[in-house]
Each structure stands twice: as structure tokens, then as C-alpha cells.
Amino acid sequence: MRVLIGGGSGFVGRELTRLLRDKGHEVTVISRQPGPGRITWGELESRGLPPCDGAVNLAGENVLNPLRWWNESYKKDLFSSRIDTTKALSQAITASSSPPRSWVLVSGVACYKPSLTAEYTEDSDWTPFDLLSQLCKEWEAAAFLPESAAKTTKQVVIRAGAVLGQDGGAMKQMLLPFWLGLGGTLGSGRQPFPWIHVSDLAGIIARSLEPPVLSEATPPTPQVYNGVAPTITTNYEFTKELGRILRRPTIFPVPEFIMSVLLGSERAVILTQGQKVIPMKTLESGYQFKYPDLTSALKQIVGS
Ligand code: NDP
Numbered sequence: 001m002r003v004l005i006g007g008g009s010g011f012v013g014r015e016l017t018r019l020l021r022d023k024g025h026e027v028t029v030i031s032r033q034p035g036p037g038r039i040t041w042g043e044l045e046s047r048g049l050p051p052c053d054g055a056v057n058l059a060g061e062n063v064l065n066p067l068r069w070w071n072e073s074y075k076k077d078l079f080s081s082r083i084d085t086t087k088a089l090s091q092a093i094t095a096s097s098s099p100p101r102s103w104v105l106v107s108g109v110a111c112y113k114p115s116l117t118a119e120y121t122e123d124s125d126w127t128p129f130d131l132l133s134q135l136c137k138e139w140e141a142a143a144f145l146p147e148s149a150a151k152t153t154k155q156v157v158i159r160a161g162a163v164l165g166q167d168g169g170a171m172k173q174m175l176l177p178f179w180l181g182l183g184g185t186l187g188s189g190r191q192p193f194p195w196i197h198v199s200d201l202a203g204i205i206a207r208s209l210e211p212p213v214l215s216e217a218t219p220p221t222p223q224v225y226n227g228v229a230p231t232i233t234t235n236y237e238f239t240k241e242l243g244r245i246l247r248r249p250t251i252f253p254v255p256e257f258i259m260s261v262l263l264g265s266e267r268a269v270i271l272t273q274g275q276k277v278i279p280m281k282t283l284e285s286g287y288q289f290k291y292p293d294l295t296s297a298l299k300q301i302v303g304s
Contacts, residue, residue, distance in 0.1 A: 003052060003056065004028050004055045004056070006058060007057060008027065008030070011167065011169050012168075012198060015201075017029070023206070028052070030059070053102075057086050094149040101153060102153065107157055107160070108160055109159050110136055111128075113275070114273035116191065120278065122281040123281075130269070145220070155220075155221070156224075157225070159225070159226050162193065179248065187235070189236035193233050195228065197229065225279065229289060230283060238294060256268070259272050
């Protein structure tokens with residue numbers, strides 16, 4: 001299978017590329033930078049979709065980029081880096097004379113309203129309630145294929161929680177303070193912390209790329225999968241487990257207002273609030289998590 005991955009140079013893309021190549025598939029990355037095994041977004045626009053059996057979009061400015069202050073220009077980049085790239089791919093798929101069989105977008109669980117009690121499956125209704133949920137709405141809408149294209153291309157949206165892995169994502173920023181014994185709960189610590197090991201997210205994407213069985217009866221709407229581990233975890237449980245595995249104290253809670261000052265209140269909610277997200281459809285699809293619980297995931301990431 002030939003797979004085209006927008007933003008495939010990033011944290012999740014590198015893991016997905018490894019997994020697909022190990023299975024004998026060919027990968028081409030779409031990037032802002034030209035290079036071997038890559039095309040640029042400009043080339044996609046000018047030359048159209050290269051031959052591929054599956055397409056994925058993982059491009060997006062990092063929401064927790066520590067080097068960027070929370071301001072209008074950063075918010076604009078968060079939207080355009082996701083929506084423009086997703087639109088570019090969905091339009092190229094629609095215009096292609098030999099479209100891929102599968103088209104996968106990874107979006108986020110920020111579409112679901114944070115709550116200490118509500119549980120969300122892929123079937124849960126949601127409407128935008130803040131900036132990040134509005135981003136999810138526009139991002140997923142940009143991936144939507146018109147009915148003519150949806151007859152030949154299976155559409156999948158995977159809503160990922162915080163992706164945990166060795167060489168990127170949230171862990172990269174968290175490990176140093178935890179190693180130094182400066183780790184602690186964020187906000188109340190009672191908020192749910194939906195997470196997934198990067199290897200499982202790559203596994204769910206790879207599975208979604210597998211040839212679909214499309215029929216006349218297949219609805220022209222995307223199949224949605226929650227990309228989160230099946231174990232619900234709170235920020236307190238995550239903090240204590242990471243401290244236990246690293247053998248470091250975790251006695252320095254960070255109050256919510258400090259997080260809001262540091263990150264901007266609209267993005268601090270990613271860490272100080274959370275959602276109980278259930279991967280119901282993901283489990284029903286038969287996907288077997290390699291790291292279904294936090295202990296096994298963290299041990300793989302930081303060593304036992
Ligand atoms: P990365 O932060 O590693 O970024 C992925 C790629 O996006 C980069 O390699 C880069 O490719 C491209 N990119 C970055 N900034 C821009 C920009 N301003 N304009 C266009 N392209 C840009 O992402 P992850 O691999 O961690 O995540 C993949 C996707 O999953 C993202 O869309 C992310 O929002 C989503 N997601 C991630 C979560 C996580 O915890 N990591 C949680 C939930 C969702 P290049 O430089 O080659 O152009």
C-alpha cells in the first residue's frame with residue numbers, strides 16, 4: 001500500500017511511518033520542507049494528489065508549543081495549519097482520477113466538553129463551546145468529502161487524547177520537571193486525563209487505512225474513532241503513577257491560575273480540565289491496545 005501522510009515528519013507521523021514501513025508499505029510525507037520521500041504542500045496543490053492507496057493528515061502547529069505566547073497570531077496558526085492542510089488534502093482526493101481507498105484525519109478530544117462526570121463515546125453529540133472545540137469542528141468539517149468522492153474513499157476521523165511516547169508530545173515537556181522532583185498535579189488534579197500511547201494511535205491509524213468495504217449502503221459520513229486508552233485516568237492518578245515509576249516525589253501542585261497565566265486560559269484548559277472519553281467504536285472495531293493501562297504505557301516510555 002502507498003500512503004501519503006500530511007505532517008508525517010512529526011511525533012505521531014514518525015511512529016506511523018515506522019509501523020507502515022515495517023509492514024512493507026510505502027510512505028510519502030507532505031511537509032513544508034522539501035526532502036527525500038517528501039512532497040511539499042505547494043506541490044500537492046499544483047500537481048494534484050500523487051498515486052496513493054491511503055491518505056492521512058497529521059499536520060498542525062503544536063497546541064502546547066512552549067515557545068509561543070498565546071495571542072491572535074498563534075491562534076490563527078493553530079487553525080490555518082490544520083484546516084488549510086486538511087482542506088488541501090480533501091480537495092486533492094476529490095479531484096483525483098484515482099483516489100485513495102481511505103482518508104484519515106487525526107483530530108482531538110477537545111470537541112467534548114470537559115466534565116468530571118460525563119462520559120463521551122463516538123456517538124455523543126457535541127457542539128462547539130470554546131475556541132478549541134470550534135477548532136475541532138472546522139478541522140473535521142474540512143476533511144469531509146462530497147458524496148461523489150465518499151463513494152470510493154472511506155473517511156475516518158480519529159479523536160486523539162494526549163499522545164504519550166518517548167520522543168515527542170506532552171511527555172517531552174513533562175519529563176524534565178518530573179525527573180527533577182518538581183512534578184505535581186495540575187489544577188485540582190481531579191480532572192480526567194484522556195491519553196493514548198503513540199504506538200496505539202499509530203496502530204489505530206494503520207488499521208483505519210486498511211481497504212474498506214464500501215457499499216451503496218455505506219453512509220457518506222466519516223467513521224469516528226476515539227483515540228484514547230480504554231482506562232479512564234485522572235490527572236492525579238497520572239501524576240502519582242509517573243512519579244512512582246520514576247521514583248521521584250510529586251509534591252508540587254500547580255494551581256489553575258498559574259497555568260492560565262503561563263499558557264493563556266483558553267489553552268490551559270487542555271491540562272487543567274478534561275473529559276472521560278471512551279473508545280467504544282475503537283474497541284468494537286476489534287482493535288487491541290498494546291498499552292491499555294497507564295502503568296504499561298509509562299513503563300515503556302520511561303523504562304521500568
Ligand atoms: P507535531 O507537533 O509533531 O506536528 C506534526 C507536523 O505538523 C510537523 O512535523 C510539521 O510538519 C507540521 N506543522 C507544524 N506546524 C505547522 C504549521 N504552522 N503549518 C503547517 N504544518 C505544520 O504533531 P503530532 O505528531 O504530535 O500530532 C499529529 C496531529 O495529531 C496534530 O494535528 C495534532 O493536533 C493531533 N493531536 C496530537 C495530540 C498530541 O498529544 N500530540 C493530541 C491530539 C491531537 P513539517 O514541518 O514537515 O511541515
